[in-house]
Amino acid sequence: MPETSGKTVYKSLGLCGFGLGSNSAAVDVKDGKILRIRPMHYDEKYDYESMRPWKITARNGAVLEPKTHTLPTPLQYAYKKRVYSKNRVPYPLKRVDWDPNGERHPETRGEAKYVRISWDEATDIVASELKRIYAEYGPFAVLAQIDGHGESKIIHAAHGCPGKLLDLLGGYTLQARQPDSWEGWTWGAKHIWGMDPVGKQAHTENLFKDIAENGDCVIMWSGDPETTPWGWGGMMPGRVESFLTEAGIKQIFITPDLNYAAAAHADKWIPVLPNTDAALQCAIAYVWMKEGLYDREWVESHSVGFDWFERYILGGEDGVAKTPAWAAPITGVSARQIKALARYWAKHAVSIGHCAGGGLIRAAYSSEPARLEVCLLTMQQLGKPGAGQINFMDVGLFGIDDIYPFPRCELQPDMNSVYHGWAMLTEPVNFIPKTLIPQAIMNPPVHWSGGHVIAGMPAQDQFIEWDFPQPGAGEIHMIWTDSPCWQTCWNGGNEMQRALRHPNLQFIVAQHPWLENDALFADIILPTTTKLEVNDISSDLFSGQYNMILHEEQAVPHVGESLSDWEAVGEVAKKLGLYEQYAEGTEEELIKKGFENSGCEKYLTYEEWMEKGYFVVPTAENWENDRLHMRPWYEDPDSEPLSTPTGKIEFYSTALAEHYPDDVERPPVPHFVPYGESHSESLLHPRAKEYPFLLITNHPRWRVHANNDDNTWMREFETCKVKGPDGYLYEPIWVNPLDAGRLNLHDGDICKIFNERGAVLGGVRLSERVIPGALYQDHGARVDSIVIGEFDRGGANNLICPSNTTSKNCPGEVTNSFLINIAKVDVLELAKQYPVEFAKFYDKDTGHVAESCIIKEGR
Known part of the structure; x- marks a missing residue:
């Protein structure tokens, strides 16, 4: 138990980090309760100068430098409300109509109530079910859903x-978690420029320094590079964007919505219809080709297959020249704007900025805009002074040194020796x-092309054909999940709801x-802790300021009867006689092992680190002399061959031509693909007559996915949220006033957005910050089903995403830019139509679980 007297503990409060910490904060505690969460000051226990503070100076004298404190976001400051949420699972629960020795009623999952049971009973059931299923069906009958974003815990890792x-x-x-934030990069860009592990993020070492000294403009293409990193990298991206403005470096945002970063930092907003970026990219390339606004000799020395690309753009392949006039009605961007953008870009040092990739990377056929972006970067000499590709989120991603655009720290602390997360393993046969x-x-x-699918696999893995189940393995009969948000974060959630109620699934433990x-679909629920309730070790690698390693002292007691994920599984392991092999030591032993294998042991002793509570890794000496992103390749491509088959940029992918020569959805040369065999999510498709809007579903500002x-x-x-006439807080839907006028919609109206896959509700917010023809609703709202598999009240629009993957040979997610319609509803009448379902789980004002969800003792 933690002390009850007042104290301060340090926590890495990344809420979506695969065990890689970020957003470190000081947590002030008194009498076993969180008083507040605030920035931690690096110099509280360290001489600030010993950390070697860095400085980037722009050519006009503007300065970017780290703060003397960490940069948590509102999500971190407010996290004590999540710790003490009334939605916490207070003790182990069993679905009331699920009997492991009798009727299991899979058809009531998602609506049945729960009853309290003891940890002893819960772990007995889980252990017994494991023994039975392994004996009857073999080990591959158990599906482990152990991937996903989670709190940045190490020993007590949330996922794994x-x-x-x-x-x-x-x-x-x-x-197997496919590369969700990098779908188009992995399935597309990797085949044009390589760039393992995920196909995006060319070398970015010292890129911000180079842009400050030589750049003229950063095009922020798709997404919100300030809001999206809130769960990963804190407030540093917003500081960088402000610095770009101070340095006189233009920021052009090309997005369907004027997102929060664009509203604060854009010098120019070019609204483009969702799922049409590839057409805009083609038209830019056309202008450059026709007006000679690129260095053909340089392009040909650094690439192969440019003549194939040129043939497509100029219309030699299909008879359609990809002119600005052709692209204008498709994209909603005028031909004049396209020409002006192309000419400005060709005359200036321009970089492209992202936060993972935005909506275009998670849309249908996302391989194509990803590849076309590399084409454009190459045509304007990728790597020349001031020109590169920036990811505002993944600074320090997975410890990869060559995608760190800030001044480099001497090392990135390594937590692998004690990290219990298993999200990315490829060892299982099935x-x-x-x-x-x-x-x-x-x-x-089920059959698919695309190999192991997991992010980081080499490009050639994508050409392997796979089947489930593998020979000798059976079907799935049990799920063990520690990432229970598939339906609200992935593609085709209504289909997943139906799957979770399928009779093949005999047991689900969450x-x-x-x-x-x-x-809410599990048969047994084991209550687990947040990271503020555990004693752990962690790192901070995403801040963009300094790297740190922290001893994360337990801040507050466990809420209710919760155990950490490591402890909860350990209780099941005890029932199976496997605890020692599973645990691999005590918590204290593992913390010490983690420190002594982190790389930081060379700076101070374990005892010194424990006394201080954290260690800040100094900035590397002479970091200014480090490599400049893609500059060496720009100057001499033969000295640094890329990881493509030819070692060069491939406008014509030799590997795709060899393995999938007839794939019109991802052809050897990148194309604009509006619709095809896999998808019809385009205003150019006849289906748009019934569903005339494209839905933008960005990462939310006020949560991290569903968290x-x-x-x-x-x-x-x-x-x-938007408060409806029934008092319920609905997920906002941004509607352009021009569209609202045609549909007689008003601010605050409650509407359903729908397609043939189902419907979700939301509250209208009239806004010119979204382009006509598109609607905007954040993704990740919690599921609050009215009719399971059909109709949702909470605004969980992933339920109505396409179920089909990126394209037929790319098993990635499609969770953005899909066709819907919108219609006003009378929620008071709906409540009469669905009286039980409409008030099933969540309180209308607070969003907390209604008491009726759990059958209280004695009732």
């Missing part, structure tokens, strides 16, 4: 602990891409701190 135990039992089927889980449950066998989303939707402080913002 069950994998260790299941491995000890003989194996399992892994839910696995299913996350995007294909519903089909694999309801309609096996471990989670909160009663929400997929946890934080119950935070009452956040729900007070008008931009977070």
